[in-house]
Amino acid sequence: MSKAKTTYQCHACGSSFSKWAGQCSECGAWNSIHEAKVDTSLTPRQRGNYAGQASTVTVLDQVSIDAIDRTHTGLSELDRVLGGGLVAGSVVLIGGDPGIGKSTILLQTLTHLAQQHNALYITGEESLSQVAMRGKRLELPCDKVKIMAETCVENIVATLRSEKPAVAVIDSIQTLYTEALQSAPGGVSQVRESAALLTRYAKQSGTALFLVGHVTKEGSLAGPRVLEHMVDCVLYFEGESDSRFRMIRAVKNRFGAVNELGVFAMTDRGLREVANPSAIFLSRYEEPIAGSVVMVSREGTRPLLVEVQALVDDSFANPRRVAIGLDQNRLAMLLAILHRHGGVHTMGQDVFVNVVGGVKVLETGSDLAVLLAVTSSLRGQALSADLAVFGEVGLSGEIRPVPNGQERLKEAAKHGFKRAIVPKANVPRQTIEGMEIIGVGRLHEALAAV
Numbered sequence: 001m002s003k004a005k006t007t008y009q010c011h012a013c014g015s016s017f018s019k020w021a022g023q024c025s026e027c028g029a030w031n032s033i034h035e036a037k038v039d040t041s042l043t044p045r046q047r048g049n050y051a052g053q054a055s056t057v058t059v060l061d062q063v064s065i066d067a068i069d070r071t072h073t074g075l076s077e078l079d080r081v082l083g084g085g086l087v088a089g090s091v092v093l094i095g096g097d098p099g100i101g102k103s104t105i106l107l108q109t110l111t112h113l114a115q116q117h118n119a120l121y122i123t124g125e126e127s128l129s130q131v132a133m134r135g136k137r138l139e140l141p142c143d144k145v146k147i148m149a150e151t152c153v154e155n156i157v158a159t160l161r162s163e164k165p166a167v168a169v170i171d172s173i174q175t176l177y178t179e180a181l182q183s184a185p186g187g188v189s190q191v192r193e194s195a196a197l198l199t200r201y202a203k204q205s206g207t208a209l210f211l212v213g214h215v216t217k218e219g220s221l222a223g224p225r226v227l228e229h230m231v232d233c234v235l236y237f238e239g240e241s242d243s244r245f246r247m248i249r250a251v252k253n254r255f256g257a258v259n260e261l262g263v264f265a266m267t268d269r270g271l272r273e274v275a276n277p278s279a280i281f282l283s284r285y286e287e288p289i290a291g292s293v294v295m296v297s298r299e300g301t302r303p304l305l306v307e308v309q310a311l312v313d314d315s316f317a318n319p320r321r322v323a324i325g326l327d328q329n330r331l332a333m334l335l336a337i338l339h340r341h342g343g344v345h346t347m348g349q350d351v352f353v354n355v356v357g358g359v360k361v362l363e364t365g366s367d368l369a370v371l372l373a374v375t376s377s378l379r380g381q382a383l384s385a386d387l388a389v390f391g392e393v394g395l396s397g398e399i400r401p402v403p404n405g406q407e408r409l410k411e412a413a414k415h416g417f418k419r420a421i422v423p424k425a426n427v428p429r430q431t432i433e434g435m436e437i438i439g440v441g442r443l444h445e446a447l448a449a450v
Helices: 076-082 102-113 128-137 153-163 188-205 226-230 328-342 364-379 405-414 443-449
Strands: 004-010 033-039 091-095 119-123 146-149 167-171 208-213 233-238 245-253 261-267 270-273 292-299 302-314 321-324 349-355 387-389 419-423 436-440
Touching (some): 033 188, 076 261, 076 270, 091 102, 091 188, 091 226, 102 208, 102 270, 128 146, 146 153, 188 208, 188 226, 292 364, 302 364, 302 405, 321 328, 328 349, 328 443, 349 364, 364 443, 405 419, 436 443
Parallel strands (some): 091 208, 091 233, 292 387, 387 419, 419 436
Antiparallel strands (some): 004 033, 233 245, 261 270
16 A cells, blocks of 8 residues: 655645645745645655656766757647657647647647657547547548547556557646545646656657646646646647637747747638738728737747737726737836827726737737827827838837847738838848838837828
């Protein structure tokens, strides 16, 4: 019989405590501490390390480096998010809202990889017939994909050792349990130990693993935060329920750039990659409208054109500031800068700002576009339809440069934009054919330019 003791662990940071408390003293999260059973019969030496190598001290310069061999998944947008393809021995955690397409894209990927590699699909949520029905509905070649329904992680690891697949999918990590613990599946300790066993096997065998993770109502991955530290890549599915477009964003990647964005379209044949995402986020109007401006953002290594819309209207109570796809606190700060350094008053006005297409813009290069859209809506004057804007706005009203300005301008010129308002430091030394580039250093200069 394995020995087990009762502890209390925080599912947000993984810290352990001897008794329950309402707030975690380590990370400050409320109502995150739950009871857990910890197996004490296994020592750290018996568990082993992730890499499966002897613990010796060596010089970093003398460590042999093997060339990373990447395998294409069959979806170019997924390869972009992964950093160029799937790496052997990597563990990829993918999370998203229910029904957004996690199982669909993984089944598509596995059927493509199974044509040349040994692939295994392990389901803990659905029956074998349900997975087979999805494959038939999507008309996927499922003749070489192996599948198993199992939730015990010891049995899964034993099957992986016997089958020796090159790629395996675990759907999902919250349904797994280890016999060494007595707690229910989905608990903090069960998720952590199950992920640790699978990650240890992946590093020792070279099998690439996809782990599906549930998300909470706040949109973060359920389970202990240490789960994200164990894996190599963390991918988030984004998208509105009423939109056919889906986006996968990499928030952690040990083999590539973070904040890469892959854009997909949901069809009756599954997810299809969108080769030119800028085209779907731009609205073409018969005539220019007030409160709309095109911004050149950058997601990972790719410039992206998105439309920023603003609506300013009289407020009959307390003025509201609502931002969709942007940081709401930053919107309040930008409106104060617009008042102080641009002379544009929004007091007593409701201000609504939206990024079209459900895109979440995380960079500060959207500041200038937001202020120009707000000013355009307030004054009822439409901006030119062939105008593109980007730039960060400082508290003193200065327009700060943003990274990769020349790549952004080339992307705008490729889509037919004739004018661009950019920070002075981002004006290229060589002119771009067919585009007038206006460099501004202060906010009032940008307002005068439009």
